[in-house]
Amino acid sequence: MHWEIFFLWLEVLVRWVHVIAGIAWIGSSFYFIALDYSLNTKTKLPLKAHGEAWQVHGGGFYHLVKYLVAPKNLPDELTWFKWEAYATWISGFFLLILVYYAHSQLYLIDTFKVDLNEFQAICISLLGIAIGWIVYDIICRSKLGDNNNLLVLTIFIFIVFCSYLFSEIFSGRGAFTQIGVMIGTIMVANVAMVIIPGQKKVVAALIKGNQxxxxxxxxxxxxxxxxxxxxxxxxxxxxxxxYPMIFATDFSWIILAIVIIIGALIRHFFNSRHAKKGSPWWTWLISALLFILIMFLSQIGKPNISNDEKLTLLKNKINYIVLTNAANVVEVHCVMCHAQNPSWEGMNIPPKGVSLETSEEIIRNxxxxxxxxxxxxxxxxGNxxxxxxxxxxxxxxxxNEIIEYRKNEGLWEKLKEIL
Ligand code: HEC
Known part of the structure; x- marks a missing residue:
């Protein structure tokens, strides 16, 4: 078995695990949110209890009671909910390495945006993920944290800013996944670094008999x-x-901002219902309109220059003599095999699919x-x-000529153009 196929199977397996872990995490988190909103606080409750719910599922009845701080006597055994989140992140990160880091040239880098080598692209991606969490955490712990609405607005702006930045650095698809991983990491870090450690401290204090x-x-x-x-x-x-129509458009970062708003609207609908505060159907109407806006943005933001046109642009910039010399060498030494119809005896297709007949093909390869x-x-x-x-x-x-040109297309040049 070829290594490539082995890694493809590994990818299938890891993706499968990732989706399952994600379902378990999001499922339990949706369940607890719904439970929280639907608690009945007006019935006769045990001492120190905050609310209760009666539920029926799978042939049995469940009676759940919530204590805001803790019951009078903490039971010996507690079920914690954290491995769903951790497993989602670990499998997701593994998938990121298998797909995006191992094939960064295909999925992460766009040399027409910034000419990164694989190492640089991976470093920027990792740094972006870490810095995303650090900045988010600092914002939450700052004064802004006291005002929930202002905080949410700041985080929204921060995420949209990051997604714009990534869309300038990475390929469309790379940028999209990068921002997804950044947000996913923030969510898991919230569980691992804030929610669970806080809960542990509370339990430890209770066991000691402290408030x-x-x-x-x-x-x-x-x-x-x-x-x-x-x-x-x-x-x-x-x-x-x-889906290329979502990420391969100039407006992918605006699309992302709109998706965050739609997500929030739909959550608001369900949260209101669980809390028995009515059904704000208007959220669906606005979500539908916003989704149409996304389709529209995707359409008008389609790349207006094809790869072939980019190639022609590049070809025109390269020193003519350098290009002709190289093309002549390839013509004499490679094209008998590397052509759509090779003239080399017994060869019927270009080896490995690499055809080098035109200067465009030489540049591309x-x-x-x-x-x-x-x-x-x-x-x-065998020469x-x-x-x-x-x-x-x-x-x-x-x-060297092509590399030089790619470098000049870098972020600095773009910035200089704007300034
Ligand atoms: C006699 C035929 C022949 C000539 C001449 C020839 N190649 Fe190849 N080339 C091959 C074959 C066969 C393969 C596939 C090798 C393999 O399967 O690993 C190949 C593969 C390649 C690949 C793909 C390598 C990969 O692993 O994907 C490149 C690039 C390449 N050749 C470039 C050139 C260049 C440049 C020249 C001229 C300087 C040249 N070849 C001349 C037969 C030829």
């Missing part, structure tokens, strides 16, 4: 609320990475050509066509 600090409960509630509203957008982003015929003498096989050192050098010159 727990109410700040932990307050903080957990706030982070839980954020997670609640971020759930739907994150799922949309994760699925959106499979220049990285591979450089590896095969300049950095190594793997090509032509069948007697390629001289000086001829390899002319391929190197073309490669």
């Amino acid at each position: 727990p600090d109410p700040i932990h409960g307050k903080r957990a509630k706030q982070r839980s609320l954020h997670n609640n509203y971020l759930t739907l957008p994150v799922i949309f982003i994760m699925l959106g990475g499979h 220049i990285d591979m050509v450089y590896q095969q015929a300049v950095l190594s003498d793997a090509m032509p096989p 069948l066509t007697w390629m001289e050192f000086s001829q390899r050098e002319s391929l190197r010159r073309l490669y």
Whole structure:
């Protein structure tokens, strides 16, 4: 079995686990939110209890009682809900490595935006994920944290800003997944770094017979609320990475902002219903209108320049003599095999699908050509066509020229253009 196929199977397996873990996490979190909103606080309750609910499921009846701080006697055994979240993150991160980091050239990098090498792209992605959480956490712990509405607005602006930034650095699909992973990480870190540690402190204080600090409960509630509203957008982003019309448009970052609003509206609908505060049907109407807006934005934001046009642009910028020299070398030493109809005896298709008949094709495959015929003498096989050192050098010159051009297309040039 070829390694590539092995990794593909691994990807299938990890994706499967990731989706299952995600279902378990979001399922239990939706369940508890619904339970929380539907608690009846007016019935006769045990001492220190806050509310209760009666539910029926799977042939039995459940009687649930909620204590805001804790019951008088803490039971020996408590069921914690945290592994659903952790497993989702761990499997998701593994998937990120398998798909986006192992194939960063395909999925993460767009050399027409910023000419990153694989190492740089992965570092920026990892830093982005870490900084996303750190900044979010600082915002929540700052003075803004006292005002829930202002806090939510600030976080919204922060996320939209990040998604704009990523869309300028990475390919459309890479940027979309990057922001999804950033938000997902914030949600899991909320569980791992704030909600669970706070709960542990409360339990420890109770066991010692002390009064727990109410700040932990307050903080957990706030982070839980954020997670609640971020759930739907994150799922949309994760699925959106499979649909070019969602990510391959200039407005993908605005689409993302709208999706966050839709997610919040729909959560608001369900939260209101669970709390028996009526059914705000207007949320669906506005969501539908916003979704139409997304379709419209996707349409008008379609890339107006095709890859072929980009290639022609690039070709026109490259030094003509360098290009012609390289093309002549390829013509003599490679094209007998690397053509749509190879003239090499017994060969009917271009080997590995690499055709090098036109200068566009040479430019498009220049990285591979450089590896095969300049950095190594793997090509032509066994140096069948007697390629001289000086001829390899002319391929190197073309490669250097293209790299130089890609660098100049970098973020700095863009910034300078804007300023
Ligand atoms: C005699 C036929 C022949 C000639 C001439 C030839 N190649 Fe190849 N090339 C092959 C074959 C066969 C393969 C597939 C090798 C493999 O399966 O690993 C290949 C593969 C390649 C690949 C793809 C490598 C990969 O692993 O994906 C590149 C790039 C390449 N050749 C470039 C060149 C260049 C540049 C030249 C001229 C300097 C050249 N080849 C000349 C037969 C040829």
